[in-house]
Amino acid sequence: MEKVLVTGGAGFIGSHVVETLLRKGYTVAVMDNFSTGHQENIADLPIDLYICDVADPAAINVIQSIHPDYIIHLAAQISVSNSVADPLFDQRTNVTGSLNVMNGARLASVKKIVFASSAAVYGNPIEIPVTTKHPTHPESPYGLTKLTVEHYLNLFEKFYQLPYSILRFSNVYGPRQDAEGEGGVVSIFSDRIQKGTPPMIYGDGDQTRDFIFVKDVAAAVVASIAVKESLCVNVSSQTAISIKDLFQVMKEVSGSDLDVYYGPKRNGDIRHSMLSNQLARELLGWKPEVSLSDGLRMTLRALKRKKKAAV
Numbered sequence: 001m002e003k004v005l006v007t008g009g010a011g012f013i014g015s016h017v018v019e020t021l022l023r024k025g026y027t028v029a030v031m032d033n034f035s036t037g038h039q040e041n042i043a044d045l046p047i048d049l050y051i052c053d054v055a056d057p058a059a060i061n062v063i064q065s066i067h068p069d070y071i072i073h074l075a076a077q078i079s080v081s082n083s084v085a086d087p088l089f090d091q092r093t094n095v096t097g098s099l100n101v102m103n104g105a106r107l108a109s110v111k112k113i114v115f116a117s118s119a120a121v122y123g124n125p126i127e128i129p130v131t132t133k134h135p136t137h138p139e140s141p142y143g144l145t146k147l148t149v150e151h152y153l154n155l156f157e158k159f160y161q162l163p164y165s166i167l168r169f170s171n172v173y174g175p176r177q178d179a180e181g182e183g184g185v186v187s188i189f190s191d192r193i194q195k196g197t198p199p200m201i202y203g204d205g206d207q208t209r210d211f212i213f214v215k216d217v218a219a220a221v222v223a224s225i226a227v228k229e230s231l232c233v234n235v236s237s238q239t240a241i242s243i244k245d246l247f248q249v250m251k252e253v254s255g256s257d258l259d260v261y262y263g264p265k266r267n268g269d270i271r272h273s274m275l276s277n278q279l280a281r282e283l284l285g286w287k288p289e290v291s292l293s294d295g296l297r298m299t300l301r302a303l304k305r306k307k308k309a310a311v
């Protein structure tokens with residue numbers, strides 16, 4: 001049975017990837033330092049757990065000892081605004097951490113490394129939907145570190161014949177996304193709707209994003225390890241919605257009558273984002289299955305269940 005190491009496997013996207021891998025019959029190892037991941041996300045799953053920070057050079061030896069067939073590298077600092085506030089931390093986790101994982105990967109002779117990249121590598125699009133041919137002009141340290149690792153992956157393939165899948169995710173949402181700290185906008189709005197406290201929208205709310213459900217992302221990640229060749233694709237719904245309208249849909253889905261209020265625009269935020277998923281459909285035989293309203297319904301329901309279980 002083939003073994004897959006998932007870095008960041010206790011996190012939001014990682015835990016869904018782990019579940020998909022197990023369902024497909026892979027043996028799974030998880031490396032996580034629980035900085036933003038949670039033990040409960042992977043509790044009761046038949047995995048081997050390694051508690052280790054990817055930015056710690058010890059990670060290289062740990063990876064060699066695990067000796068995986070594949071590595072899915074999801075451990076990261078994921079917040080655009082945190083990367084603006086603390087670019088050095090972003091660099092340490094996202095670049096140094098990735099280089100450790102890539103060094104571990106080549107020393108363990110893995111068949112492929114999958115890297116979670118981001119729509120943030122493009123910066124403000126010149127053309128929508130954004131294809132992988134679009135120029136890359138990151139607007140934040142986060143986008144820059146993701147792009148830097150993509151370039152390293154190209155070099156590692158050239159020097160060490162390490163195949164890669166670069167998956168540029170649009171805005172991922174779904175159950176287990178944290179509303180605190182590095183939380184994405186859907187999890188923050190869900191949390192406010194649950195609590196009945198009005199959320200703040202940064203900027204005018206007319207900025208648009210392409211939201212993709214986490215289980216669709218996990219399916220794309222797992223599909224990409226079966227493709228031998230290196231590839232770089234967008235993983236997205238290819239549908240844009242403004243943040244203002246997103247809140248409206250969430251209100252309808254939840255039956256809430258909350259209002260929003262508006263605050264200053266965030267530094268590093270891009271204005272519009274919508275990624276073409278054509279190449280992922282072609283190369284991975286994948287397509288998004290979950291509509292935004294269904295995905296939001298599942299997200300809100302999961303949060304309700306979690307809050308109920310906590311009382």
Ligand SMILES: C[C@H]1O[C@H](OP(=O)(O)OP(=O)(O)OC[C@H]2O[C@@H](n3cnc4c(=O)[nH]c(N)nc43)[C@H](O)[C@@H]2O)[C@@H](O)[C@@H](O)C1=O
Nearest residue numbers: 078080118119169170171184185188200201202207243269
């Ligand atoms: C692809 C990329 O996707 C993500 O980056 P992001 O687009 O910055 O994601 P976000 O959910 O923080 O913001 C989305 C939009 O929504 C606006 N917004 C309004 N009001 C709130 C609000 O209350 N909270 C937040 N967080 N955002 C808000 C905010 O200003 C922005 O315009 C990362 O997960 C990153 O890891 C990644 O790779």
